[in-house]
Every structure is written in C-alpha cells, then in structure tokens.
Amino acid sequence: MLLIHCPHCQETLPEAEFTYAGQAHIVRPADPMSQTDEQWEEFLFIRQNAKGAHYERWRHLHGCGRFFNAVRDTVSDRFLTTYVSGAPRPDLSSLMEGKA
Amino acid sequence: MSYRIPERGRVDRSQPIRFTFDGREVTGFRGDTVASALLAEGNHLMGRSFKYHRPRGPVAAGSEEPNALIGTRRGKGQFEPNTRATMQELRHGLQTTSQNKYPSLKFDVGAVNDAAYMLFSAGFYYKTFMWPKNFWHKVYEPFIRAAAGLGVSPTEEDPDIYASRNMHCDVLIVGAGPAGLAAARQAAGKGLKVVLVDEHAEAGGTLLSEPQAVIDGAPAWDWLAATLADLKAAGVKIMTRTTAIGYYHENLIGMVERLTDHLDEVPADTPRERMWRVRAKQVVLAQGALEKPLVFHGNDRPGVMLAGSAQTFLNRFGVLVGKRPVVMTSHDSAWYAAFDLAGAGAQVQAIVDTRGEVRDDLLAQAKALNIPVKLGHTATATSGRLRVSSLRVNKVTGATVGAGEEIKCDAVLMSGGWTPSLHLFSHTKGKLAWDDDLTTFLPSDTPEDCVIAGAGRGLWGVEAALRDGAAQAQAALEALGQTEAAQGYSVTEDRPGTGVTHKELPTDRSPGKAKAFVDYQNDVTAKDLRLAVREGMRSIEHVKRYTTNGMATDQGKMSNINGLNIAADALGKKQPQVGLTTFRPPYTPTTFGAFAGYHRGSHFEVTRKTQIDAWAEENGAVYEPVGQWRRARYFPKAGEDMDTAVTRECAATRASVGIFDASTLGKIEVVGPDAAEFVNRMYTNPFLKLGVGKCRYGLLCGDDGFIRDDGVIGRIAEDRFHVTTTTGGAARVLNMMEDYLQTEWPDLDVWLTSVTEQWSTIALNGPNAAKLLQPFVPDLELTEETFPHMSCAEVNVAGTPARLWRVSFTGEIGFEVNVPAPLGRQLWETLWQAGQQYDICAYGTETMHVLRAEKGYIIVGQDTDGTVTPFDAGMGWAVGKKKADFVGMRGMARPDLVASGRRQLVGLLTEDGSKLEEGAQIVLDPNQPIPMKMVGFVTSSYDQGTVGRPIALALIEGGQDRMGETVHVPMPHRTIAAKVVSAVFVDPENSRLKIGAAA
C-alpha cells in the first residue's frame, strides 16, 4: 500500500484513503466540437504510460475529497511530489535530483 | 521417551501433554513441538515426499522444514494440511496425521515411483503423455493429480475467527535472536515505539540453541531473560508466534500472529490468527541465517538432518536426535553440534569433514571427547529403509574419490554452511551482492528505510550478531534523529566459525544415478538440475520452473542456494551471472483466514439497507442485491411465485396505487451561482432555462458519447438542484462530476454534496396516488394546474419537511416523497395505513422494471451496455441540439457513432405470444448456418404485466427503420419470430400521467 502526501491536508496517508485518477495535465479542449477525430482520440485514449516519472492524478476520496496531481516513479512506485490541481507541472530534473 | 535428556532444554516437564499421531497417543511436554515430541520417542519418520513418496523425517527444526509436514486437527472444521511438525506446538487433544501415503506411513504404495525414479526426471511430463490425445484429460492428468498434492484439503467450514489490525511504529525489528535483541535494546527507552517480533513461541533465536554462550558475564539464558524483562519494562512491544510475511511499499510489513493454535482451549472472542499491517518508520531485519544441507546420495533418509537443528532439538527441547550420530560437514558449526550431543551422552560415531584441515581447537575438543575425525572425506550414500542406519564416506584426494567406508549410525548431522535469510529484504526489491568468500548472496541496497543485521548479512557468532544488531539499529535510529553510540557486547564461549561451500559432494557413483536431493519436498536432485541445464535452461528461473527446485512449501529456503551452486557449475558460470530466483511473499505459508481477517460471513462486505428495508423484511419481501444495496424485489403472498406476485403488483399499481421504496437512488445536491451552468454542461439535456419548481429527465454520457447514467433533476431554487442517479451509479456519477468540476471547470462557483442518505424516498404510483397523498400535503394542491407532471416542491408531508416530486417511472400518476432518512419508515407506514382504503400495494424492483418497460423507459445498464448513445436508445429528444458543448457531445460525433446501421432500442412482440429470454440474440435470417449474423439482442423481457401479453425491449441494428418487420430469435430448440414495434406499449399519449384524467 502506497503512502501519499495530500497537498491539501498536508498529511502523508495510506493509499486506502485515495483513488487513482489517471494521467495528469490532459486538458479537455475548450471547444470540443472543433476537434478532429484524431485529436479527440488523443484526448480520450492516448496516454503516456510512462515507465519512470509519471504525472498523474489522485483523489483523496476518503479525506478532503480533492483531486490533485502527483509525480510518481512507476518503476519504484515512489512519489516524487504531489501538488494541487492547476499548479504548474513541476520540473522533473530537479525532482529526480532530490531523490537520487 | 528414551531420547529425552534430563535437565536439558526449555520444555516444562511438569506439564506433560498428550496428543495423537496417526491415531496413536504420544506424550510430550509443554514447550515441545510435534517434531520434538516424536523425536523424543526416537521416531524420525514423519512424512512422504511429493513425487517419489520417499520416507522422510525432519531435516530442520524451524519454519524452513520441508519434510515433516502433517495434518493437524482440533475439532470439527478445525483441520489444516501441510503443517510443519517443527513449528506446531503441542496442546492437549491435538490430533496429527502424516500425509501423502497409502495405506500407511510405513508402507506406501506410491513409493513405486521411487523405484521408477529414472523415468521421472526433470520435465518428464513435457515429453510424454501426449498420445493418444484424449488420454491426457481422462487418464494421465487424473493420475498425476492424485499422486501429487501432499496433504488433503479441509472439507468443512472453519468455525474459528480471524482478525486484522493496523499498527504504526518507529522501529520494527524482525527476528528476536541476538541481533534483534541488541537492536531492540539500542532503540528502547528513547521514547520511541519499538516492536520486536519473532515467529517462534519464544524470543531468543540462536540463544535458545546456544546456552553455553556467556554474554557480558551472564549465561545466555539468564541474559535473555533479563533482556526481555528490560525491554518490556522499557515499553518495547514483543510479539512472539508472529511471522513477518511480506515487506510491501513504504515500509509496510505484513505480519501474522498465531494466537490460539498452541492453547489447550480457545478463549472466547479470541481470533485464531491476526494479520498486522505495520507501517514502520525504520525496519531492522534480523532474521538470521539458514543452514544448508549437503547434497549427496541418500541425504534425505529419516535421521539425516541439519546439525544446527540437532543442536536446537537438544538444547531447546532436551531431545537427542540420535544416540549414535555421525556428523558430516563442511563448516565448523557442526563440530559444536557433535560436542553438544556428545556432552549429552550420545556416542558420536565420527565427525567427517570435507575439508582437509580444520581449526586445532576443534580437533583437540573432538579428541578430548573421543570422537573419531575424518578430514578430507565426502559422503556417497546412506542406508536404512525408514531410518538411516549407516553413512558411507570416502576419502577424497584431489579429484579422486577413494574407497567407501560404512559408518553405522542412527542419525546423520550435516552442515553445508549457512546462508542469510534474505526473503523480506528481497521483497523490498533490494539488491543482492554476491560474496565469493561466503559463497552466498548478501544484502546490498534497498529503496526502503531498512537495515539488516547479524547473520542476515553474513556475520557469524553471538558476539558479532549482538554488536551488529546494536550498530545497525543505531544507524536506523539516526534517521529518526537519535544520536548515541552503539552499545558494545562481549561474549565468551562464543562459537564463531567458517566453512566451505560445495555443489553436490564428490562421489564414486555414476552421477546420473545418484539420488542427491536439493529440494527435498519436491524430490529435485542434483542430476535433475544438471539435466535442465543440458536441455537449454540457462536462467535460474528456467531451471527452477523446469525442475520445480525451490517451489516447495519451504519456498526454496533449503534448496535455492544449493540449486544455484549446482546450476552455475553446470553452466560454467559464476553464480551472480546465473542469478537467484525472486523470493515471493509470504515468508512462510500463511492461512487464508489470516488474509481474510474479519471479512468473512456477516463481516465480509457491507450490505446497505434503506430505512424502510426492515418493513419490507417484516412483510415478506424477497430481495435482490443491487450494487452494495439489497432491495426488495417483490412481496409474495402465500403461495405466490415471482411471476404471480409481480403480475399482481403491476395490476394493483395500474388499477389504484402502489408504493415503492426508491431510497437507494443516488442523490446529489448541486448548489451555487453556477449550478445551472454545471448541470447543463454535464447532462445532454438543456438545463439553463429549467424553472424553479420544475424537474427534467437527464441523460449523462461519458466524453466518448456513450450513456453512463440517467436520472431526474429538479430545480429547488435558482442556485440549487437536486440530482438523482441510478442506484448502482451514485458513487461513480458523483466522482465523475467532481472530476469535471475540480479539474476542468474550477472556475465555476458550485458545490456538490451527496444527499443519497439524507433522504428516504417513497414513490407512490397509480391513478389514486394523488388522492392518497393529498390529505398529507395541506400546503399544496395536487392538481394538474398547481403541481403538474415534472414538478417539485419543498412542502410538509405528514407534518415533516419534505421534497415532493411529481415524476413517474411507471406511466402512472407518480409522486416521490423525500423525507429526512430516519423519518422514512414512519411516513411509509402512515401512507400504508392511509392507502388501505385504496388497496395500496407495496411493490419491488421487479414490478418497477415491468411497469417502466411497458412504458418504454430504459434502465441504464440493462437496456444500455456502455456502447449505446442517446440516439441508439431512441432518446435523441434528450440531447440539447442548441448546446455548444456538454460531456459526450464530441464523442457522439465520432465516425462509428454516427454511422448507419447502429443498434437501436425498439420494442418486440412475439408472434406466438411467448416470452423472450433476456439476452436472447436476434437474427434476420433464421436459416443461416452457424456462425450466424446477429443483429441485436433482447435487453428486457417480461411476462404478462398489464399489457396482457409478453413484451420485450431489444437493441437491433437499424431498429428504428425496421418498425413492423419480423425478426427471429433462435433458441436451442426452436426459433421465435417477433415483430419490431415501438418501445412504448402502454399509454403512448401519456394520458394516464394526468391527474383527473385516469381516475
């Protein structure tokens, strides 16, 4: 069971309080009807599936209820950081440095 | 009990305990294991091996034991197979049985396999049993299955209870031997939460087998007692009979505590086993090392055992495993076993060492004890049918194995050296490093916050373990901000030692015919490993899987390193190039019940019930599970089956009034200035202009354009909507809405609150619904003018503030009364009483399904299946044409979703008046061969109801354009013709929805 730091509660808590919500920073286009079929396929289905640092979303379902973002190493399952939705994508190289 | 040595061991001689083994009564003492008690009788034969059914006795004294597996039983339903006799403590009334034998342990017909052992080489079953083809299923496989399998499964329900708990601590120490005890002492008294666990019945580890050691001036057992007392006084939680089974992410350790298997009587409310999920800031692994067997022909005969284990049986249990033992070793440690046994009165026949030279002090002590010594010798055979009677040893000169010499004996104590217990460390994905000097893997880096101490990282001797335990614990404590020097220890009478490692021992026999066992339980021999390599198995994983080496219930504790050394030799490679197989949790086999914990029977999983559920139960409801809920399916009267009851409920509702518990529907309160905008974006229908006090049916799609859910949405105020969802969809829909709200549209000022359980929802349907309800709603006139269909209001109902909806899922005049949940049953009973004058009928989900189907209303998940768009469902009217966007709008425009020929929802009426089966497939040409071209299927189908004939809903390709056509439903024995009709079977004009019109 992973340990996850909720950026809203400011507590590091067991995974059982959280639900996974897929890749982060996929923005729903403001005008979906302007999108081509390829673009809509990309939005719906195409995912990074990164092996290593993965930008992803979690929800503190059994806690504050908020969706938030995280960077997790999918090889070790360790979180590099978590941050609130809407915050900019953290710089990967500095995150990796800190953990190396 | 002639093998019991007075004054030795820690068993309580004042407490004799009787148990049975294969029906025979045996007496041991409190503190004994089944193995020690049987050995005390001079009985080594305890089991039969997996493949060859060879007679076997214990080779070890702990949880790594591969041979002495027994069935254990307390009472009805309290049987378990494959229990290690070396771990099962005695208790009064314990019944034990040997396994894998027929008809008896001493004479087993399965042992013919042993005679034909040359046939059963590694991988033999991949090479044969292929002809004739159907013989595999009918003959070969049943035969193989019956021969394998060791013990028998339990066949009765387990009456015991199990438990689980979470724990957080600062330092968890696994293993309460000298390293673990020193680690605990180092961590104790600093205000930290320290937990020390050990799988055995008492703490002490090696110290229990080495009473001679003197630690800081105190005899080992005195030191142990004092240390345990000190640790307890300092608040250290000491947990014995507790096995750390797995090391999971972020320092989560799974541990199983065995609470009652050693007790004569099980106390009330006490679980048999408890799973602990321990989250430790720092972990100290002090699990020690495992002794390796030597690999030689006949190394599996009862009486051949690890020297260290013989020492344990003597010092901990007071049992001599043989009166005339011979020691066969490549490591100093077994010399001490010889000395200990000699000291207890055994006539040690010889100490045979593979090494040409050993330490002078060992030779001197052997001489002093009159023990013959043979250096530079190998073992080439043993004899004895059910118990070893002699060991054959040969002088080795260079590569030449000399003539054999028989040494008569009643036990062979062997030692091939020691290997660290790396299992939990490996679970962390920690890296291992090969140590050439020790010929073993040692722990290296791990991503987890853990240290490994003592013999677990290749250190031998009590003093080394104590010092390392303190030092490693201190290293861990530093991460917790504790700076202090590691405590020092000095030990006299310590027994450090060294040795050499062998592959299989040199022999003068044809190696192809030697039965030199590596994995005892699975009967894997050195020649099997070499054959696997010869056949191209180069990875240790291939060797393991091809031979099954290391896959027995000891999980390779006895066999992995020996297997690796032999495979590496066969491959001509260094061990690290061949690799070690991965250690998998659990560390030792762990009861399913311990994993299940409380989650059995009534604790298994929540069953949600509404406030009205109890009334339904009192009134004879038959239930169905729907998601986590149980819902009343129908209310049979005496003698009624489901169909009869449902027909009656349908008729009563259409004739007068029915009452239905709709409380399980999901309910979400959407509040804020942007509430209308939010609902409008989520649902396909337009909501911006919905008036306050009005409701509207809504369809919810995913962004792929397929229907996800539906419900009715009422506008309570300008900034407040009350949204309902399906019963099963409630949590999912709320999560989806929160996702869009928080992630895509955080600028909207609107909030969502689940009110599913705030309200009890009672539905009244039927021509008399308004009449029944009106007296309880004095503040609102229930007429077509003042409260038309699809209205909602906050009013008092029967004196209770309520949300009243005029909606219908039946085609009849309908109301849904929402009252605060705990008042639901009270209102239900009020309406029930008042409804008697109208012959009110309580109906369940089945009648609800029929009534809605007659009206052509869909059930999401039944008439849709995740591949259906609103247009497919015939609900294009629910899609807002003028909206710029809503969830699913773009998805619906994808090429395949707008293509012609999609499956569309229609009604079906069979031509012969029979009822179709839900799920039945529809074809256009009934005479085509298989595979047939299917154009759709029946989604809903009901008998009778109120239409007077069976009706069905179906999804059919191009269905809307097939009205009036005949399609065919091929059933196993006949084909049913059906006509495609409108999905609305009742009152297409909606006249029955009007108050005053139908009544």
Add this chain to the structure above:
Amino acid sequence: MNALTSFPQGQEPETLVSTAAVTVTQVPHRARLSLRARGDLAPLDRALGFALPRGIGGVTLGTACLGPDEWIILTDDAAAVMTACAEVSLPHSLVDVSGREITFEIEGPRASELLTLGCPRDIDAIPDGTARRTVFDGVTVTLWRDTAERFRIDVWNSFAPHVAHLLASGARELAAEMA
C-alpha cells in the same frame, strides 16, 4: 430554502457494546450542515458568529474543516444557521445533511486501538480536538477525536450497521486480549 431540521431530537444514547477495553455508544442525532465556500470567508465568519477553522482537521465550536472549501457544522439550531448564511453574498453552498449519518462514540482505554481495526492511518498521531474524514473498513467516516480516549465517528446510515458490527466484535476481542 426550507431548513429540514425538525429531526427527532432527544433520543437516548444506545450502548452497542461495553467492555473493559472500550465502550461503543450510538449517540443522539444533532443537526448537521455541510458548508462549502472559498475565497475570503470573513462574511461567513460574521454570519456564523465565529471564525470557521481554516486548516483541514481544525474544529471550532463543533464545526470541523474537512476540506479546503468544506466544513461540517454541528448545531442545535440549524434554522438559525441557515437563515444567517442566506444573507451572505459570498458564493457558498449550505446543505442540510442531518439525516445522513449516525454517530458512534468510542470511549475507553483502548479506543484508539479499536479504530486500528479499520483505519489504516496512524490514529495515535491524531491530535485531540480535531476531526477529519477517513476510511474505516472501506467505509468513509468522519472521525472526531475529542480526547485521548474518546472518539466519535459519523457514518452514513446504510453503512452504520456494518461499522457497528465490526466495532462490537473488535471491542470484545480487545477485552479478551486484556483478560
């Protein structure tokens, strides 16, 4: 908006299990309001007559902060709260959830340990006088720690029997352990 708070008040507490380890009691309902808002909360503070706790876990006068924009208000006069807040111009959501949950009080020397049966988080690390949502045996609950040995948990109605059943079994198990 009407205040749906005429809820049956004043029932007696009902003891579910009482052992030497811990006593579990179902306590009478109180009116309960879910408040959501963000931004400058001063207008709400003024309307309520006290400052809403700002950090998740904080409790002020029976009001707990459960999320960055979420509070649960326990009150004896829900109508008054709703009336007061109705005048607040700051966008917010106030929803009556009085009927949604059942409250169990868990008190005794091993109250904290009883919670470890279902809560994976570190109970001992929860300060007295705080509240938060968490999970108990898969069920979302609001957990209030009143004192070192007294907790309350709010559980949705339909999950309450399941939770109560496990609490009762656990209380007996803990007592047997002490025996």
Add this chain to the structure above:
Amino acid sequence: MTRFNAFALLKNALTGHKGWTEQWPDSQPKKEYDVIIVGAGGHGLGAAYYLAKQHGITNVAVIDKGWLGGGNTGRNTTIIRSNYLYDESARLFDHAVDLWENLSQELNYNVMYSRRGVLMLAHNVHDVQSFTRHIHANRLNGVDNRWLTPQECKDYCPPLNISANARYPVMGGALQERAGTARHDAVAWGYARGAAERGVDIIQNCAVTAIRRNPDGSVAGVETAKGFIKAKKVAVSAAGHTSTVMQTADVRLPLESYPLQALVSEPVKPIFPCVVMSNAVHAYISQSDKGELVIGSGTDQYTSYSQRGGLPLIEHTVAAITEVFPIFNRMRMLRKWGGIVDVTPDRSAIISKTPVQGLYVNCGWGTGGFKATPGAAHTFAWTVAKDEPHPINAPFTMERFRTGRLIDEAAAAAVAH
C-alpha cells in the same frame, strides 16, 4: 532435435538421461533478419513459430530483455476460455482454443491443455442477464457455453457455497466445458523449441532500447543492448512494455500498464475439479496438477512497472475466495507474485499494422493474454508475413479508438477477461 515421446524417455532413463540435447540454442544476434520479434513470451515465440512453419519465413529473431517466458506468460493463472460476447472476440479466442486442443501434438511438447471447464458465477440479476446474453451469442457463434442452476454449479464444483444467505449468493453460472487451463511455461518452451528447430534465433537477456526507422519512415531495425540489428520487419509483442518500445518509433498507443497479482496455496490432493471465475468478488480459482490452488486477483488501481503489488488487494482476493469457497479458510497461501498487464480502453487487444511501414504490434491483452496465445500468435504471424490483417484479427486495429468502433467486452458484460 530429439522427438519427445515415451520411448525416448524410457531409452534416456536407462542411460542416465545423457541423451537429451538443448531444447533451443542460446543465440547471438546476426546483423540482419527478415523479421525481428520484440518479446519472447508465448505470443512472440508463437508468432516466430508460425512465421517459420506456415509462412516459410525463418530468418527471424525473437529478442527479449530477460529470459523467455519470464513475463506474463510465466506469471498468469493459465485460464483458457472463449465464451466472449462479441463476434470478433469469440472468433479470435475460439480460434485459439481450436489450436490449444492440438498444441501438445503440434509442438511435440506436452503443454498440458486441461479441458476441465470454466464456470463463471452469476451473483445478481444483472450477472444473470449478462451471462444469458453471452450464452445465446456464443451458441449462435458456435462457441460452447451453457447455463447452470446453483445446484448444478455445486454439482460441477463441490467446494462452492451456494447458500442463499451468502453476501454474493450464487444465482447460477455460465459453463464452458471446452475451456480449461494449460501449463504456462511449457507453452513458451514448446514454441521456443519448435521455432528454434526451424531456424529462429532466440536472443535472451538483450533489451531492445529503440526501434529505428529509415529516412522514408519505414522500419530499419532495432537498437539493442548488443548493438543495432537490421530488420525488414519488426513485430512488437512486449505486453506491459509495449508502449515504451513503440514510443521510440513515434507510435503512441492507447495502453496503460497495471500491476496484476496472483497467488497459489500449498499443494493438496485433488479437491477442485474446474476453473471458477467470480467477477463480482474479483477472483478466479483453479487447482494446478501439482495440487496448488491457483488464484488470480484484480489489478491494483494505479499504473506501475514495479511488479510489486499491494497487500490490501491480496487480502480482498483471499477473502473473496474464502467467501465463495468457505472450506478453504484454513488453507495456506504459499506465494504470490505480480505481473504487468497492458490494458486498452475497451479491454480488447490490438493486433495490427501500424502507421510505420514494416512495424506491427500485438498488445493490449490486459489480464486475458494467455488464453489467446496460439490464436494471437497464429494470426499475428499472418499479418506480419502478408502485411495485411488476418480475417480474424482484422477488427482488432488501432484505428478503432479513433472511429469509436470498439470491441468493448468489459462495458458490455461487466465481465473481466
């Protein structure tokens, strides 16, 4: 290469088994191949076998970063069945079952295909409706699958608890009698031996780091730990690692990789005669020929390549099994392990050409890849050899995610693979 049969076994037994030769050589890469297959699992090795045997293409290398059969082939619960709802799936999986039935003889390697029946339990009305739909569709597709009442389920699988009071009562089941299990390692080994015998190079412990393309965009070969290897065609069959490999050729796939766990009990004498799947409680169970209860669980919730998996999921799975089969409560878990499964949005596989000329992919099997092994390998080899879809794999394209023509077994049936 020695033919395997009882006489050869007997002959070798008498001579100390010295006569057996290696089943496949340890090949080193050549400079160039007609086809390179990335991933030496059952699917990759099988494709190599069929390329050689049926299409005469023998200048083939199968390259794996580890040892052959070490991925999901050697980590799954070995369930084989074909009672899928949609015509496309039913055809593909039933084609596989046809091949399974003769695979031991075809490969001269006993893969122990055990036709013991797969019983899927219905625990609520929705399950009943869904399974009935499957049964009717299967019948018209020529796939065996029939309905059993609760008592018939119990008769077929005596350890089953059919008490009406169970939390998930058994309301019946769908039985495919032709379905069963096979010995997973033997499948990889048998295909490897058969392919090697026909000239295929099997290159283990050699990670493919990138797919290289020619200036015209077509595939050029692969970069590996042992250097660049030229190839006319590259076929990727790398399960959980497929998307990582394909991204190096700028092909992005709708895949996510999740941890999946499975476990076995200690071995016991025969007690469990068939395979039972219970989707409502997320658990599958059968008993191996060795006597171990083999139990599969669901995936963890997050994507991962760690092959580690969490404790709670295992607790849930075991609880579910003991709820449905209460007599197993005192059995013990011997070991559990994790795999990485690649999952598509519609839970159906992709066996397809790609936008890159000469690059092919077989992926997205989720938890259901083992059962498809011969069928997928056979049709994938066809696609690679002929550069066109096989009629059976034609619907399993990459394009369906753009058009919306999904093969959504999961959505349609709420039944996991």
